[in-house]
Amino acid sequence: MSTIKLTVNGKAVSAEVEDRTLLVHLLRENLNLTGTHVGCDTSQCGACVVHIDGRAVKSCTVLAGQAAGSSVTTIEGISKGDELHPMQAAFRDNHGLQCGYCTPGMIMSAIDIVQRHGGKLDEATVRQELEGNICRCTGYHNIVKSVLDAAGRMKVAQAAE
Amino acid sequence: MYETTYHRPSSVDEAAKLFAQGSEAKYLAGGHTLIPVMKQRLASPSDVIDLGKLKELIGIEASGDTLTIKAATTYYDIMQSADVKKAIPAIAHLTSMLGDPAVRHRGTIGGSIANNDPAADFPAALVSLGATVKTNKRTIAADDFFKGLFTTALEDGEIITAVSFPVPAKAGYAKMRHPASRFALTGVFVTKTKAGDVRVAATGASQNGVMRVPAIEAALKANWSAGALDSVKISDSGLLADIHGSAAYRANLIKVMAQRAVTAAG
Numbered sequence: 001m002s003t004i005k006l007t008v009n010g011k012a013v014s015a016e017v018e019d020r021t022l023l024v025h026l027l028r029e030n031l032n033l034t035g036t037h038v039g040c041d042t043s044q045c046g047a048c049v050v051h052i053d054g055r056a057v058k059s060c061t062v063l064a065g066q067a068a069g070s071s072v073t074t075i076e077g078i079s080k081g082d083e084l085h086p087m088q089a090a091f092r093d094n095h096g097l098q099c100g101y102c103t104p105g106m107i108m109s110a111i112d113i114v115q116r117h118g119g120k121l122d123e124a125t126v127r128q129e130l131e132g133n134i135c136r137c138t139g140y141h142n143i144v145k146s147v148l149d150a151a152g153r154m155k156v157a158q159a160a161e
Numbered sequence: 162m163y164e165t166t167y168h169r170p171s172s173v174d175e176a177a178k179l180f181a182q183g184s185e186a187k188y189l190a191g192g193h194t195l196i197p198v199m200k201q202r203l204a205s206p207s208d209v210i211d212l213g214k215l216k217e218l219i220g221i222e223a224s225g226d227t228l229t230i231k232a233a234t235t236y237y238d239i240m241q242s243a244d245v246k247k248a249i250p251a252i253a254h255l256t257s258m259l260g261d262p263a264v265r266h267r268g269t270i271g272g273s274i275a276n277n278d279p280a281a282d283f284p285a286a287l288v289s290l291g292a293t294v295k296t297n298k299r300t301i302a303a304d305d306f307f308k309g310l311f312t313t314a315l316e317d318g319e320i321i322t323a324v325s326f327p328v329p330a331k332a333g334y335a336k337m338r339h340p341a342s343r344f345a346l347t348g349v350f351v352t353k354t355k356a357g358d359v360r361v362a363a364t365g366a367s368q369n370g371v372m373r374v375p376a377i378e379a380a381l382k383a384n385w386s387a388g389a390l391d392s393v394k395i396s397d398s399g400l401l402a403d404i405h406g407s408a409a410y411r412a413n414l415i416k417v418m419a420q421r422a423v424t425a426a427g
Contacts, residue, residue: 002167019167019209020199042197044341046263055237055266061196062267065167066189066211109263116262131343132261 004068008033009077015064023067024048024059027074035075035104039134046133049105049112050074056112058132075104078111086153087111087146096146098137109133110147111154119155121148163205173217173297173320176210180318183208188320190233190272193264213269218322223248226328226355232271232321236260239270249290251332251350251426255282258336260343271321274306277313277370279401280344282336284371287324288362289350290332295323309369330355331385333426335418336365339405346406347414349374351422353385361419366400366411377419387420 005014008031015030027033027050036059039047043061050059051073078085087107090096097103113129114121126147127140135143166183170176180186187206189195190213198204212218218233223244230239230252239245240256259282260268273283274294287294287303294301297320306314315321329352336348345365352360359382361374380389395415397408406414 018164020162020165022162022196041200043193043264046261049263056263057266058263061193063167063189063192063196063209063211065169066192066213068169112262129262132263 002065004064006067006069007071009073010071017064019063019065021064022060023050023052023062023064023072026064026067027059027072033074033076037101037104039101039105044132044134045102045105046109047102047105049108049133051108051112054115056109073108075107078107085111086157087114087150090146090150090153091143094142094146094149096138096142102133102135102137106130106133106135106143110143110150113147114151114154117151119151121151123148162199163202165199165206166208167211168208169211169214171215173212173215173322176212176215177297177318177320179208179210183210186210186318188212188275190269190275191235191267192272193260193268194272194276194278212271212320218271221245223328228252228326228328229323230270230326231323233269234271236265236268236270237262240265248328249326249332251334251422252286252326254425255286255334255336255348255350258282258338258343264343270324274324275313275315275321277307277309277311278344279310279367279370280339280342280346280348280365282334282345282348282364285345285348285350285362285364286326286334288371288373289352289360290326290329291352291354291360292327293325294321295325296321307371312370327354329353330357331426333422333424335421335425337414337418347411347418349377349415349418349422351377351381351419351426353381353426358382359385363415363418366415368399368401374415374419377416381419381423385423387423390416390420390423 037047039045048060184207186208222229228248292303331353334350337346347365361377395412397412400408402408
């Protein structure tokens, strides 16, 4: 057992976990942040994507100990109170989800994509960049639409700040 | 996953000491091979020693005719590096086709070559470019480093610290990407060195892991062009065959990927 100290969604937290604990289980079971999902558990599907120190990673393939000292952002940490993150709002407005299982990972990957590419995103780039996230409902069409819509909104939000 | 003890040393020396103390220790960098294998219970290290945050193992240096990438540098940092894009753009291209964005944020060059998966991309780059692997004990030429499936010249407890690539005159990489795993169904890296030598390495093709391809090297040495390979025949002897492709299919892929790599190299 080890005590893991890290920052999650801006708050300092610590948890007593076995060394074999995966980050996704620390988030879900110790911190009750169940928005991050376990899909395939083999680093293929992307349902478990969170940000570690600003980079999208698959939290089913990171030991909790590897995240010690880092700043982790989950789907629960991106809205401002009741105000959805522009990516969340774009997924809602564009019907970018059906069953919703992949959605937290999609949104965390999508925010990372927009942050890396800025406003220069086109459809082909979004489709290529989403290759690590699998959705079995939507056929991706509305997800891609959502990401492109959000890229515009995030640019506007950034310019306003 | 079986129980294990996680360590985060603060130096390469400390990591090596921890390794020696463990009964069955394993080094961890990005963890994107070791952790899945531990989850499948195919590996059960007593101790996991995390090299991923060691500052002395992270960074890229370009000086004159050499590009050095330290072992725990992530794929993402490699593909984004202005030094890599300038010195050996084929490496930036290779890295950009590895895994997916989230995997590239974690995976490292040192982890890739230490694991020596027969379908991994970096072994082909190292062998083709004639790179040198630096460890905490010695330097090893790429030709001597890769020893077959998941086997390298590394001794027990030895730590890769960096890979040095001689900057080539031309280099290119092309692969047939497995659509699910994103590993190379077959990938070929072609290099024309500044001295005029041609070195070609294929990954994902041989039953023994990364391989040189003498027939293609000879043809390209005579005439550096994709067309020069039209009449080259690659034997399927010793090549991998599985549900994704027969040995004959992979033999053909070696030629086709080599042609695309030469075109990409210019």
